[in-house]
Amino acid sequence: MTDLSPATSDDFPIVVKGLRNTFGDHVIHEDLQLKVRRGEILGVVGGSGTGKSVLMRAIIGLQQPTAGEITVLGHKMGDSTEEDSIDLRSRWGVLFQGGALFSTLTVGENVEVPLKQFFPEITDELRSEIARFKVRLSGLPEEAAFKYPNELSGGMKKRAGLARALSLDPELLFLDEPTAGLDPIGAAAFDSLTRELKETLGLTVFLITHDLDTLYAICDRVAVLADKQVIAVGTIPELLALDHPWIQEYFNGPRGRAALAGKGDPAVAPEQDAAKAVEPSSTSREVEPAVMGGADSIDIRKPGA
């Protein structure tokens, strides 16, 4: 059985124990356990409808669990005072599927929304300057701050959503299928940006994805959701060593093998250069694949354990 007792918020900014989520009679999670390590990019995978987004929403307090305990940055969710929970919400950023930008606000104004909410004392001028900085940090040209979401390409919208997620200098970044709908070049550039931001800003990243290339390129570990639980957490080689049918089919199926073959393929480099041309001012760079291995890193949950 997975040992969850020594978790501290320093080592594990997110700890989920015995989580149960239901919608009426529909049980999504049952006794789900998960620990996210500080400074890692944790990829979260699972078939459609296995509850990846519900898990993310539960962690950030948008979904009230039926049972279980979620501790984020040392605070037990649901137990905090109003003041604590406001403080907590200012320490994470979320990029929802589709970006979830306000269509009637410019990109810059979108980025300013959390700043206004959490730091109302900041002057208009400073708030606008911070927003423009976050827009640039997300690999967009500064002029994009003055555009409306409908004037942006899909890739630029994702970056705008990322700029808003970064507005409060978060410690935790939640990304829900960030590369969905992007062409392979745009997706690779977004992956590079995620890795670069994680390294330079010291973020811990919870990344839901169906994108095998993303998993291979930037995730330190991967958590697999199936049968209402996180059935395994580890590096991809560690997961590949497991005899679980879904894991084998996912990573060893035709798409998994293609993603593995593409990893480290020298042809990737020119594509990523091309990405810079497609999305002006991209801060993307080629990233080294995440270091794999580490005997202590695998965490396998046996069904029923």
Ligand SMILES: Nc1ncnc2c1ncn2[C@@H]1O[C@H](COP(=O)(O)OP(=O)(O)OP(=O)(O)O)[C@@H](O)[C@H]1O
């Ligand atoms: N607000 C809700 N009310 C009722 N059922 C819901 C609600 N939100 C999610 N569900 C159900 O919970 C299950 C898990 O949904 P979730 O969106 O977390 O899946 P997912 O693993 O993220 O799927 P996908 O990979 O397709 O995005 C689904 O069956 C979904 O229909």
